Amino acid sequence: MNGLLDLVEKTLDEVLPREDVRPRELSAAMRYAVGTGGKRVRPLIALGAAIAAGGRAGDAAYPAAAIELLHNYTLVHDDLPSMDNDEMRRGKPTVWKKFGEVNAILAGDALQALAFSAAAKTPKNAAKVVAALAEAGAGVVAGQVEDIAATGDTAYIYEHKTADLFVAAAAMGALAANADGVSLSSLKSFALNLGLAFQYEDDLLDGDSPYSREETERLAAETTATAIRSLEELPGDASILKNLASRLLGRNV
Template identity: 40%
Template sequence: MDLKTYLKTTASEVDAAMDSFLPKAKERPATIHAAMRYSVFAGGKRLRPVLCLAAAEACGGEVSNALAPACAVELMHTYSLVHDDLPAMDDDDLRRGRPTCHKVYGEGMAVLCGDALLTEAFIVLAKAPATKRYGTREFIAELAETGGSRKLIGGQVMDLEGEGKKLTKRDLVRIHEAKTAALLTTSLRLGGMSANATPAKLDALTKFGYALGLAFQVIDDILDVTQSTEVLGKTAGKDEAVEKSTYPAILGLDASRKEAAKLTRSAMEALKPLGKKAARLEEIAAYLLKREY
């Protein structure tokens, strides 16, 4: 299966699973469930669940065993976007080409929608089949630590506090280690765990995810200043407008592109212990480096 078909097919599998996991739109109280589904099914690349499933395959596991973890990371990711878009945070009107949750359902409901999606992530993750090495406790602890104040939320705090300030490259790396790279790495680790991965394989996925996550963020920053709102599906140039430090702002565009390529090479190097089974992950890394939206 070529990569384009694989990404489309895998995203469809994830969407079908999330549809089965989430409360139906008309289930009482209907407003919150409609808002949750509006946010989850707004589109998007489904990158994190795709990586979760690809990691499971790279470790010799079954996709069916990785679907709950894959959906859980996407639910956590969507919650973070709903809250990021709020006026008190990034104050954005567009997400994935559609009005953001708070523009459709109001700010209060958007806060509750994010809260509900985060909670739902753990309900779904608890359904993941245990393996010899990893039980429900290990799955839950993995995602909980990623979503906490030391990682995802901590990164959001540093991001907010960095607005209007002149940050160093190291400051920027700290932010995106905690935000982008952490959840992306956990997506891979959960996929590996669903396949009962050995510690060595899990370590390889961790190193791959860290480098890939940072590379993804560099490209994201580049696209924010080089692409239009229509192409991105979100407000272009927003980082510069709020005086947020980004890779292009600190390094310049050419150096940022080189940084993304360097990080992608590091990511691919990390996959060597997985051998030929990591070919799909390598394909995804190469694809993400060249993405235009």
């Protein structure tokens, strides 16, 4: 797993603007937002999907960076004063708290553009990879709109706010490895269920599940099991994805 994480960090570092690139406060805010050494769950799904589809991790290096950039832009905007008004994330001041609201909006905007720039660099099937990322980019915003509007439609919000990015990560990785249609579809099913499981686990950790603790635990275990079953007939090595799913279930951060 460490070799894969190194590939993710290396590719993110390659595509992000150097700190001395003008305007410097924008470059600094973008790098700060993406950080280093996070769990990088979505990039690992992209790399794992490429391998499970019979390709190599390197096929999906740019898709992996792209999905992490997109994910981090959504966090920067979600944290804004007019949105969730969060001052801390991962134990550090949020981007708007550190760089100001205007720079946070603009750094988020630039990170989204950079995500598509990275996706366009995918050696194989770049246009399809971009299309999958764009679909998730629209979906995640739809999920956030309904979350903020507090529609109470948990299934819709979980699917779009969380699972859309997991599904895109898997699809982008699979497409980058030239996966056949059956493998693509299995990997998307894996990611959808893993995304739902991840969200249930999040609710358990945050203590704000709309369901009882027992029900939430049952839902998390059930969706994880469904995710892992989706990996049964893939042409490549699915152990990375399987380990990732097991690790996420019962995680404590």
